Amino acid sequence: MACHFVEFAIADDALRSDVLAGLKACPKAIPARYFYDAEGCRLFEAICQQPEYGLTRAELALMADRLPEIAVAVGAVDCIIEPGAGDCTKVRHLLGALQPAQFVALDIAGAALAPAADRLGRDYPGLTVTALAMDFLRCLEEARRFLPAGRRLLYYPGSSIGNFSPAESTALLGRFRRLAGAEGQLLIGFDLKKDPALLHRAYNDAAGVTAAFNLNLLARLNRELLADFKREQFRHYAYYNPIAGRIEMHLVSLSAQAVTVAGERFEFALGETLHTENSYKYRADEFQALAELAGWEFKAGWECEGFAVQLFA
Ligand code: AVI
Numbered sequence: 001m002a003c004h005f006v007e008f009a010i011a012d013d014a015l016r017s018d019v020l021a022g023l024k025a026c027p028k029a030i031p032a033r034y035f036y037d038a039e040g041c042r043l044f045e046a047i048c049q050q051p052e053y054g055l056t057r058a059e060l061a062l063m064a065d066r067l068p069e070i071a072v073a074v075g076a077v078d079c080i081i082e083p084g085a086g087d088c089t090k091v092r093h094l095l096g097a098l099q100p101a102q103f104v105a106l107d108i109a110g111a112a113l114a115p116a117a118d119r120l121g122r123d124y125p126g127l128t129v130t131a132l133a134m135d136f137l138r139c140l141e142e143a144r145r146f147l148p149a150g151r152r153l154l155y156y157p158g159s160s161i162g163n164f165s166p167a168e169s170t171a172l173l174g175r176f177r178r179l180a181g182a183e184g185q186l187l188i189g190f191d192l193k194k195d196p197a198l199l200h201r202a203y204n205d206a207a208g209v210t211a212a213f214n215l216n217l218l219a220r221l222n223r224e225l226l227a228d229f230k231r232e233q234f235r236h237y238a239y240y241n242p243i244a245g246r247i248e249m250h251l252v253s254l255s256a257q258a259v260t261v262a263g264e265r266f267e268f269a270l271g272e273t274l275h276t277e278n279s280y281k282y283r284a285d286e287f288q289a290l291a292e293l294a295g296w297e298f299k300a301g302w303e304c305e306g307f308a309v310q311l312f313a
Helices: 012-022 038-048 055-065 065-074 092-098 110-123 136-146 166-180 198-200 211-222 284-293
Strands: 001-005 079-083 102-107 128-133 153-155 185-191 233-239 246-253 257-261 266-267 275-281 298-304 307-312
Touching: 001 110, 012 257, 012 266, 038 055, 038 211, 055 065, 055 092, 055 185, 055 298, 055 307, 065 092, 065 185, 065 298, 065 307, 079 092, 079 136, 079 166, 092 110, 092 153, 102 110, 102 136, 110 128, 128 136, 136 166, 153 166, 166 185, 166 284, 185 284, 198 233, 211 233, 211 246, 211 275, 284 298, 284 307
Parallel strands: 001 128, 079 102, 079 153, 102 128, 153 185
Antiparallel strands: 185 307, 233 246, 246 275, 257 266, 298 307
């Protein structure tokens, strides 16, 4: 087995500068990627187990049931690249079916990525694994020098694309297009538009796990930016906005209050919101059009229980 691990410098002041800029904006907002400290990752795993949140189960079922068809549509590939690979579990079925010589995993959380890449290298003898600990949103292009020439498949599962606005998604898909190269393909998962009541329940689970995930952001800011948010003074508020085609998650202030973050003071009015996440939902044709705007050509698509996977070249 061959497994290489490369750690890129990750700007330590990104959290501070993004959060301060977000708190100065109107309405106040914090990028959703800051949910994922260790506790946020644990809570996200727990969300995926909630009966109301069918997204992950639907994607797993789709990838299991349609894998033979997907493998035929993709054809031979030399290298699979997964931005945001996390614990590298989702790619396993594809590695088995497509048998590429190389897998390149990108993730900001190097501490979790390194052992996961190592396990993969042990479980798939003959596969060369390259794990790049990097903030791919900031420096995706730096991954290029680790990619072998030949047929590359960019794999972006989990509906992570839904957490970007359509304009940001087009820009990111364009960067994926350039990274994949002339013979490259993209296999991407996204959540489909569906009954708003189902979407509402998925982000307001009865056990309160999504609420805890949202509020955990405040605990992270208290710890890492010496902030003094009072968790009980904010309410998790998530709803489907059918005009924008997205779930919006907010933390709504339950009182007029002042909060100090990294030495700066911010006032919250009673009922004022801190917007923490968007999760866009698409119809299959809408997503296809978005990827085409980014330079991809649609090849095939599959759907299962409100979730879709599309293949582009
Ligand atoms: C990671 N992402 C696709 C999830 C979503 O559904 O947008 C994050 C999430 N937020 C609340 N629940 C799950």
